[in-house]
Amino acid sequence: MIQISAAAADAQAVSLHERLFTIDTHIDTPTASLMRAGWDLGGRHDYAADHSQCDLPRMREGGIDALVFAVYVGQLARTPEGLRLAHERALRCFERTHEVLQANAGACALALSAEDGLRLKAEGKRAIYLSIENAYSLGRDAGNVAKFCQLGVRMLGLTHMLNNDVADASTDPRGAEWGGLSPLGREIVAEANRCGVVLDASHASDDALRDLLECSRAPVVLSHSGPRAVADHPRNVGDELLRALAAKGGVLQINALPVSLVNAPGHGRTAGIAEVLLRFKDAVLSPETLAAEDVAYDVVCAAHPNPPVTFADFIRHIEQAVNVMGIDHVGIGCDFDGGGGAFEGLRDVTDYPNITRALLQRGWNEADLAKLWGGNTLRVMRATAKASDGSPPS
Ligand SMILES: [Zn+2]
DSSP, X not given: OHHHHHHHHHHHHHHHHHHSOOEEEEEOHIIIIITSTTOOTTSOOOHHHHOOOOOHHHHHHTTOOEEEEEEEOOOOOOSHHXXXXXXXXXXXXXXXXXXXXXXXXXXXXXXXXXXXXXXXXXXXXXXXXXXXXXXXXXXXXXXXXXXXXXXXXXXXXXXXXXXXXXXXXXTOTTOOSSSSBOHHHHHXXXXXXXXXXXXEOTTBOHHHHHHHHHHOSSOEEEEEEOBTTTSOOTTSBOHHHHXXXXXXXXEEEEOOOGGGTSOOTTOOHHHHHHHHXXXXXXXXXXXXXXXXXXXXXXXXXXXXXXXXOOHHHHHHHHHHHHHHHOGGGEEEOOOBTTTOOOBTTBSSGGGHHHHHHHHHHTTOXXXXXXXXXXXXXXHHHHHHHHXXXXXXXX
């Protein structure tokens, strides 16, 4: 009898999950997988075999309607040449991503607006939005926001782990450089507002987020972060700032990065990775630089393996964020293909239904799940488009 009702509850959870519009706002598939020669988004892959966590068959299996594909460019020299090479790498990554979407046009398409996402779901296709992670790849020209927007970008992450010319990062071992946003950062925020690009302060310092909340005309997001009250990690954000984010209409998208899910005092992984990035801060992009950086990164990760985390830790982040900010201001941003997940219950994109299942068991209703899974993010997209000058490039 118990087994039958458990099976019925499971079927109900799966059918609800399929019905809801579901979006994850941060996944590193373009850089992690699409730039690999011969890697096919349309084929089913396996994490155990190639460490990838996303492809179209697995998206279907995980009932995920939309993903924000981040074009991440690692930070190297902040010289004119360094910036030019980073910009060119971002352009190559956009080009490759567009090729891949075109080659899989029967199963997915680029989405530029909230309505595109809903329409594609109705057509049975996966919606792919584009973001950039690390405004380093914009160079020192705020005009490049419009250029990236024309290439389909609708979300812009200000920094990665080190300070850049736009803002301070939360994990730079050298501390603050600008005390928040730089003058160029403020120009870029104004330009993103004008173009209708959602601003993303994940990885940025608390002061940079504070500045952003003050000067952005549109709500902002943290595309893959968490509440610091659960895990005191610099990538997470304290209650006061989370309330300010909510007051502005924004959304905290809950990250599944193990090291930021639990309190692990003295855990050297984040500091070790930041030190590797610092070691390469004056290098320029080349295959040799990338290979050397990869080796150094692997050494640090082997020396500081992820702390043990559970699926329940991830759920705790969601519920704490809802307690602090309210149900209208929390979403999902697992950081798959970028270090997120890969633990029991959240191995890859096929595991999204586990989130719906767990929250239903904890008494969540359909209306709240609809907000968490997509409604809140769609609201920010619409508000951002509305606050723009009305003619976002397409
Ligand atoms: Zn990230």
